[in-house]
Amino acid sequence: MVQTMQAPISLSELESWLFEAANILRGPIDAADFKTYIFPLLFFKRICDVFDEEYQIALAEADGDIEEASYRENFRFYIPNNCHWQEVREHTENVGSAIAHAMRCIEKENSQTLSQIFGDVQWGNKERLPDRLLNNLIEHFSEKTLSNANVEPDMAGRAYEFLIKKFADESNKAAGEFYTPRNVIKLMMKILKPQEHESVYDPAVGTAGMLLEALNYAQSHSGNIHLLHLYGQEKNLTTSSIARMNLILHGREDFEIVRGDTLRNPAFVENDRLKTFDCVVANPPFSLKKWGEEVWEHDPYGRNFAGMPPSSYGDYAWVQHMISSMANPGGRMAIVLPQGALFRKGAEGKIRKTLLEMDFIEAVIGLGPNLFYGTTLAACIVIFRQQKDARLKERVIFIDASEQFKKGRNQNELLDAHVDQIYAWYEDGKDVEGAVKVATLDEIQEEGHNLNISLYVEPVIEEDPMTVEEGLSRVKAAAAACAEAEERLKRLLADEGVV
Template sequence: MTLDIPLSLSELENYLAKGADLLRGSVDQADFKAYIFPLMFFKRISDVYLEEYAAALDESDGDHEYASFAENHRFTIPDGCLWDDIRERTENIGQALQTAFREIEKANPDTLYGIFGNASWTNKEKLSDAKLANLIEHFSPQTLSKAAVAPDVFGNAYEYLIKRFADQSNKKAGEYYTPRSVVGLLVNILDPAEGETIYDPACGTGGMLIEVIEHVKKSGGSPKTLWGKLYGQEKVLATSAIARMNLLLHGVEDFNIAREDTLRTPAFYTGNHLAQFDCVLANPPFSLKKWGHEEWTKDSWGRNRIGGVPPKGYADWAWVQHM
């Protein structure tokens, strides 16, 4: 049985955190995010798909063909790839999950390609069928539809988990997490306005971009004027996927998150020139060692013309030159 009762933020945070705790002893805490976030996202889009399907049925007097039309859904979920399809499995659950993830990504190439990351779902020494079944059962009873959990509530709970995992692991947490007090300070100083283009060249899990949206909202502006104008780049696959999930779960309809090394291969440009933005904000990885010193000496974008080439073992000035 599933529950359609709306969840408060604290209830949802507790519910998600207990699910993460089920991984203890099987997965390193630093890797919790690579498993829990894709699973959360999968549950959310499955429940929203069924919610949309039910609404389309009501609208069409029970026409199932109509309810299946892609126009009635934010994302396409192929047959056999919903949450309940995986819940029915008792063997090779990890393989079933991985297959569902890849099929969903292929069905939504412009929005979800690569979003589920590359966690080792099929490694039974790490995640046995019994462990995965327990994890799926934990998340199954509560419906995570939009009616039960509004996008801002789900997004805030997602941010809570990002911080929780960073606090617990302390292992390379700085690679993807910036304390929200620091993020808030940076955004308030820059004071981005509605309709502006925003760029974070070291976006991590997307916290800066989320804070910009909240800032515009608090200033009385419309966050929707930022749709299609939010840009971020992150070189770690799992972290860039989390950033995309973060924005989607906050209800952001259109954004650009590129998975690539910003210093070596900047993703946003026009012709022979790097793209320019109204607002650039970032907390880049300071004192980065192997950052591409050799490439920078002959940087095709000309970023080394201002101030020369930074030291081999410190990329700090390179980040400033890029921005």
């Protein structure tokens, strides 16, 4: 358990070094699967290095008494014998099996906190993960010591978030399942304003980006982040494991991430009713098919209170689940939806009508195109509250933020300035020509309960200040240019013997 002393690692150095691990996998492993292998190994290395560091601290405090220093309570996560990173590193054959054995034993030893955290990777699949490849990965991660002294929890967490973003960039389309652009989340949190002593719940938690941004918001507003209670559910085992590792690497322990299908089998239930939360936030899968209609026909939690969503679009199943999970009276929620959910007719139109009549919908924010992985379409954020401010009762704020983005080669980006502008429009809650309209429920009813933003926010049409004389002059110039081009074409054709 003796650690090699190293100088603290800078964030940029750490990020660069971690991403180099992906280059070792590049070729035999698809970019969309990098996270499946890199994150468990990174987490394994981190907790072993911290274990060694904690042992040295305990040994010093025990005046060199090895038995006392080895007590379980001296360690955040206990590493059993023959399961340490350095012991796995000694294997040159059947490396995958050694990794799998160590990870399973660590999970069992720390069952209250690390159960199933390493996911379900088939480390022993030598065709996919030959010994040479795994040895190269292990040697790469062995180059640096990831102790708290070298890498503080916040820095480890930020580097982890960097990797999530980089892997999302690499895999692009597949990343939509687990990654939401961070400035979209920042906007949602500025609106929801999570406070200490409150609870935050994400029913489609992905890699926990929403929950971490809730912590960032609370911390930046002088809140005690350890008094913010975090909950999430995620269907995908690998993604839910990454979420838990992400929160742990950010130094959090008091959270609850559960693997499971939220719409079919919600994890957070009290006394046969859904548990409720102060802030509910999510970017669920867009227009999910086969989302669980068969369960909702007789849903024991009454989540179809506004109507049954169509089998081919699960958007309003998520909406109704989240509304049902909002605390009363102070509950509020923000959800990312495809803009089609604002105006599709049929069952969804009836649900919108009911939600409007119940006065839950506070704001509809239309975002720019190509901000999200996996789709070039523009999405929207819809804000709901159990009890709206008096000035917004029976009113909805419509914000057209479709021009608020920085154009990118592969993907557009929402910058801090765009977040600030959109939030200012929302907070002000007043009409702005070409950007904001505060519509009454009567006005929305006249539009058939259609929430399409373009029905309420009209674009600004700039008039050309040109005089009649200038207009005639431009027409004459254009006609002359056209005649000249026609003559030139005739000469070219004549030269070629065509005419």
